[in-house]
Amino acid sequence: MDTILGIEIKKKYVSFRWKLLSTYLILIVILFFILISIITDYLLDWHINEKQEELTEDSQQIADDISYYLSVYDSSIYKTYLKSVVNKYGDTLNSRIIIIDEEKRVVADSNDEFNFLTLELIEVEESLKGEISTNNYYFRDIGHVMYIGYPVIFEDEINGSVFISESINNLYEKVNSLIYKIKVLIIVISFLIIVGLYLLTYFFLKPINKFYPAIENIKKGDLGQKVDIKTRDEFNLLGEAFNSMTVRLNEVDEQRESFVANVSHELKTPLASIKLLTENLLLQEDIEKKVYREFLEDINDEIDRLNNIVTELLSLVDLDKNKLKLNYQIAYLNYILEKIIEQLNPLAKEKNIKLVLEEIDRIQIKMDKDKIKQAIINIVHNAIKYSEENTVVKVSLYSDKSYATIKVSDTGYGIPKESIPYIFDRFYRVDKARSRKTGGTGLGLSISKQIINMHHGTINVKSRVGKGTTFYIKIPLEE
Ligand SMILES: Nc1ncnc2c1ncn2[C@@H]1O[C@H](COP(=O)(O)OP(=O)(O)OP(=O)(O)O)[C@@H](O)[C@H]1O
Ligand SMILES: [Mg+2]
CATH class of the missing domain: 3.30.565.10 (Histidine kinase-like ATPase, C-terminal domain)
Structure with missing residues (x-):
């Protein structure tokens, strides 16, 4: 059997405190997941946008550098120049740079891998239509990568594209480490709040403790119980209601006691008279008929009296019982x-x-x-x-x-x-x-x-x- 506030609880009981704390815990968990997912999204978006801007600027610079040469790329000198450009930028930017002609053929690749191959990529395709195109991908072996295709324009004509691919794993790592710190912070704060709440509920619920002993005493028959609640909340009102209830209980009990005492007394008096009269009759021998009659009349009067009392009592009880049942x-x-x-x-x-x-x-x-x-x-x-x-x-x-x-x-x-x-x-x-x-x-x-x-x-x-x-x-x- 469980005991709560020192009272043995037979039924299945969930304390208010636990209800409050568990509700709070559930709320925290839900909020935690929502918050973390919102923050993660926001941070990633922010970092990725920055990276996109950065890459756009870089590719614009490369496109400016090579726009003239790409228009005449047949010349082998220029091809060497283009190669030197991708190598230079590839090294400083730490990313892979590919220059593509209008036929999607690779003219220069900082990794020297795709030379003269045709590159079928959405970013390339869109950039050849004059748009700047960026996308992020995830590959199992290398992780997160950002692609950007940037159109190379010379004298209002698109004659190729700069394609850059760069690993953005570091962005994710940055965001993840930040999120990890935020998670720890939220958990610590929540824990502190729960502990605080646990202690607070103890004080909130403390007034209830005062009711139990009083109620137990009433159960044992000691009706005039009082609780002294000093808070200024619902418990105070409850305490006042409780106190006036016990005062009333006590009154009713006293009334009942005096009523029973009165009734017994009232019934005893005529009974005593009857007893006395009969004993008198029994003790006397050879009584005159007239005396007999007199005694019997007295006894009869007393019986009438008894009858009267009982009838009136019954009518009082009836009034008490049927207070609300008037036949209007x-x-x-x-x-x-x-x-x-x-x-x-x-x-x-x-x-x-x-x-x-x-x-x-x-x-x-x-x-x-x-x-x-x-x-x-x-x-x-x-x-x-x-x-x-x-x-x-x-x-x-x-x-x-x-x-x-x-x-x-x-x-x-x-x-x-x-x-x-x-x-x-x-x-x-x-x-x-x-x-x-x-x-x-x-x-x-x-x-x-x-x-x-x-x-x-x-x-x-x-x-x-x-x-x-x-x-x-x-x-x-x-x-
Ligand atoms: N009109 C009255 N003149 C003088 N005293 C009265 C009058 N009415 C009531 N009383 C007093 O009030 C008391 C209470 O009256 P109540 O009618 O309750 O009781 P009761 O007449 O003694 O008994 P019962 O229950 O038979 O009526 C009476 O005993 C009587 O002393
Ligand atoms: Mg009367």
Whole structure:
């Protein structure tokens, strides 16, 4: 198994560093070949051009020297003269010089090899047409050679040609030795760059090292991990994102812990009561039927309470799970409020509370009807629950530009100022003793708030102890 940055890697893994370096290496190799071939071509061209110019000048000089004599070459004296010219130039130029007449016959050859032979060469042919012709050839035994044919003109008439052949192996050697030096230079530079890059990537990738231990710790359950990244690049952003993620993770974990603790506590209380009541019953002998009934009624109440808690918990879990799955419909809020009043009226009647609905506007919005109904019921139910007998609970519906507002006001016990920030927390109840009497788990408002939030709305409270409480539910009309 491979290990990278101290982490064991099970899968086939190619480190970013190697990817970068190998890409660079491939690029260098390609560039190397392109560069070398371009430089070689350029240098050779340059040298060959120079040589051509040089040879052209030489042949021009020879042609000038011999032009008159070639026109009358029959004379044996002149032939000797022509021979002396080719020999002289052949020696100084270190090349082979041949003079040819207009019939392509060799008149003089510095090597004395082709005398009186006919020379069938493109350069000769073209020069006899008046053009200067140069070409390069490669022969296996002697290597690179340059040929030039130069027309010999006397009184506007072409009467022969000067042909020079010269070895240009030295040019190739010169270029090759230069190219060799350039190659070495490029390789050395590339090597230095690769080493530099190798070291640089180490520093570039260093911040990643900090993530692994943090992630390992999170894996082990220690969620509040922080990485401290000092660079000013993407890693820094990643580090910040990572840190805020771990903060959130930690929060969620804490919430979960306290939620579980609360749930257990809430479930334990009615269970303990049931246990106590049953034990009492079991311990007593010959109990009156009336007492039996009383105990059983108490037990029944506790069971109802348990049932309530479990139902509310399930509905919370459902909200959490299906956050994005609202069953949207366009409906009148008025209709929903009327239903709620109808449903809660019997409860209000028990306390002789007057439940008033004031519909200032008719408002249609897009919503999950069942959920919105549940959210409002919780609040109106609270208003009834936390009010004295013979009072009034008023529910009003009105809209401003962009919101539908449902206002629920009572003249009940009120909520102390310091408790207001917490009433939407799960399991929070202001007066535990009274809440016990009235029944309740402290989940109602948190459920309402979650539903309203899912509709992008808000819930606000104004309350004064002993005077009463008003809840404002605002839902955007657009939704
Ligand atoms: N209209 C109100 N007047 C006074 N106190 C209120 C009012 N509405 C809510 N509260 C306080 O806020 C607390 C939280 O309310 P919430 O509805 O979440 O829980 P609950 O009513 O105790 O239980 P349940 O989960 O059955 O609704 C209540 O226990 C109560 O103390
Ligand atoms: Mg409630």
